[in-house]
Amino acid sequence: MAEINIRKVGKTYGKTTIMDGVSLDIHNGEFVVILGPSGCGKSTLLRMIAGLEEITSGDIAIGGKVVNALEPRERGCAMVFQNYALYPHMSVAENIGYALKVSGMPKAERLAKIEVTAKSVGLTEFLDRKPGQLSGGQRQRVAMARAIIREPKVFLFDEPLSNLDAKLRVQMRHEIRRIHNTVGATSVFVTHDQHEGMTLADRLVIMNKGTIEQIGTPEEIYDRPASIYVAGFIGSPAMNFLPGRIGPDQNRVVLDDGQSLDLSGAARAGAGQLVQIGLRPEKLTFAPAERAMLKARFDFAEELGSGRVYHLKLEDIPLSLTSPEKRPMIEGEVVGLTFAPDAVHIFDGTSGLRLATTRQTAQVSAMA
Ligand SMILES: Nc1ncnc2c1ncn2[C@@H]1O[C@H](COP(=O)(O)OP(=O)(O)OP(=O)(O)O)[C@@H](O)[C@H]1O
Numbered sequence: 001m002a003e004i005n006i007r008k009v010g011k012t013y014g015k016t017t018i019m020d021g022v023s024l025d026i027h028n029g030e031f032v033v034i035l036g037p038s039g040c041g042k043s044t045l046l047r048m049i050a051g052l053e054e055i056t057s058g059d060i061a062i063g064g065k066v067v068n069a070l071e072p073r074e075r076g077c078a079m080v081f082q083n084y085a086l087y088p089h090m091s092v093a094e095n096i097g098y099a100l101k102v103s104g105m106p107k108a109e110r111l112a113k114i115e116v117t118a119k120s121v122g123l124t125e126f127l128d129r130k131p132g133q134l135s136g137g138q139r140q141r142v143a144m145a146r147a148i149i150r151e152p153k154v155f156l157f158d159e160p161l162s163n164l165d166a167k168l169r170v171q172m173r174h175e176i177r178r179i180h181n182t183v184g185a186t187s188v189f190v191t192h193d194q195h196e197g198m199t200l201a202d203r204l205v206i207m208n209k210g211t212i213e214q215i216g217t218p219e220e221i222y223d224r225p226a227s228i229y230v231a232g233f234i235g236s237p238a239m240n241f242l243p244g245r246i247g248p249d250q251n252r253v254v255l256d257d258g259q260s261l262d263l264s265g266a267a268r269a270g271a272g273q274l275v276q277i278g279l280r281p282e283k284l285t286f287a288p289a290e291r292a293m294l295k296a297r298f299d300f301a302e303e304l305g306s307g308r309v310y311h312l313k314l315e316d317i318p319l320s321l322t323s324p325e326k327r328p329m330i331e332g333e334v335v336g337l338t339f340a341p342d343a344v345h346i347f348d349g350t351s352g353l354r355l356a357t358t359r360q361t362a363q364v365s366a367m368a
């Protein structure tokens, strides 16, 4: 086990800065997932922790010791990649034990360790096979075993499940979490799949273009996204955003389509301020006209089996609502919508940052 401290780390390639002042403290034994779209710098950050990529500025410490100048093998990290990187000509047993062989461990001891490790990931019966004779999931297990056998302080995973089919991904996800819990190492897991991130992480790190947008538990990030970027990235279907302005008395927001929404004095924002109102599709429900807080026109519906995604419009602004209910609806029909007051997220229309709301402040002070 080891904590990892990333302090103001930057990375430039030539004149291009791809990472800027990234700071992150990962606790001993924690499972942290780095989540973000393609090209935001997830792999680069992981490779800098592993020592496979030099850092341009800042410090990285593992177990309290700055490792900037240490070789990858001196850092106590084991990395698991998407493409497994197994040796095709070696058997499963040889692949798993390779690092121990290189380090000079006597054969008998090595074989015993290979056996125990293979058992822990369910590979006992495949030890004599070559990687080419394994399924994708089994190859992924070999890659895991090869990492586990080195008893690393830190596991670094770079999208290790991307090549697997949906069912196997879920299964391997649980397996990885189980191994993390049993081995007791610190894990950093990179993915662009929000479901994978939400289910695996003790804490999520949301990255955007080489910077960290938010760090928090999956629940914190879902319930209180710090920005429109985070709010739009986490949640499926994505959060709806309705542009508007805070009204003259600050109790209401006037949406761009002319409707006005009751905020009951919740917004800590000045009259006239541009805002984006965030509403998650799963927090919206249909309501009869007299109870409706918003009105929208029905556009089309997508069948999910378990329910539907209803696509609506407020003039030109799209709005989606998910519901287990299967309502017969006609294109263009006006429907009433309602939602709980705490389902409303308010973001600054210019900076995209979350605006503090008095209601949430009241909740926080009640808890303090
Ligand atoms: N050797 C390099 N030279 C120049 N730019 C690079 C180099 N390696 C990576 N980059 C750039 O750094 C940025 C971050 O890349 P990185 O591989 O860390 O992204 P990522 O978040 O892992 O993306 P993905 O989800 O597609 O794997 C990208 O814009 C990429 O083009």
Ligand SMILES: [Mg+2]
Pocket (backbone or CB within 6 Å): 042, 043, 044
């Ligand atoms: Mg990557």
